[in-house]
Amino acid sequence: MLQYTDVHAHYGAIHALRGVTLDVQEGEIVTLIGANGAGKSTLMNTLFGKPRASAGSISFLGQDISRHHTHDIARTGLALVPEGRHIFSRMSVLENLQMGSIFSDPAHFEADLQRIYGMFPILQQRLEQRAGTLSGGEQQMLAIGRALMSRPKVLLLDEPSLGLAPLYIKQVFNIIRELNERDGMTIMLVEQNAHHALRIAHRGYVLQHGEIVLSGTGKELLASPEVRAAYLESSAHA
Incomplete structure (x- = not known):
């Protein structure tokens, strides 16, 4: 449904995305986790040309949208809930x-x-x-x-739990899960709170320095020693 293929992106001289390939299938929740500065928000923002992919392609419903204008992309059925x-x-x-x-x-x-x-x-x-x-x-x-x-057709959420009290964090993730389970909403979720995000995800990707370094089902990533050490120890009780 949504496909990134070997996507690169830059902010001036900064190489923010380095050959990212990932996909989101209809009816899935796909979570992207990573530390601050890993390129998570950049990856989502390239969908709307801010910044534009400098190489590679982004396709939605089989159509390359890498060079489309932002307002045209918004009409295709992608909706972003931005960070902040x-x-x-x-x-x-x-x-x-x-x-x-x-x-x-x-x-x-x-x-x-x-x-x-x-x-x-x-x-x-x-x-x-x-x-x-x-x-x-x-x-x-x-x-x-x-x-x-x-x-x-696809709901994009960029750090939806950022700055929220624990009670609201649980509410937000319950809402995301309900949207998917009840309405069949396809969701791409960028999130630092790996514990909550991976628990509701069908699949996930780990982004590090602009590159995908690990992928798997939500359960597989929750059980991964690398993911647990890097992202879960501090967020498991958030």
Whole structure:
């Protein structure tokens, strides 16, 4: 469904991605883990041309999107929940959700809104509240809800647990799992919290210095001595 083939990317002189090859199949949760600076967010952002892949290809539904404009890619069915959430803080909760639906059929708006309310009842209670006044966990729910309003074929989540209290972390990962199990949503997840991320993943990849160094099922990576030593000892109780 989503395929990276020998992808390289640069930030100026910095070689951020070095020949990355990975795939995400329909109906899967695929997790990408790695330390800060490993290239995880860069790999996700190359989907939208920020930065563009300097070599290799990225295909979605069989079409090479490596050179497509960002707004065209957004229309193909990819929706990103970025690191740091990037909600519209001065807008209301409802206005943020409306922004997420700009590429969707207006006829579906009310039904989609009700679906989001069902998933995140707190958002319905805060519809007219400025998004910037929500708690961190509520803002993350809003960011996910906004992305889902576009009816994506693939949901991309970049560090969704970053900066959240433990209770909200568990809620966010439960939501991700429910989206996949109940709705069949295909999900690509970039996450430092390897323990939670791999527990819900069908498959995962370990990125180090811009290269894939290990891959396997979520269970295989959870059991890997290398992964346990590098990523799990500090996150297992988060």
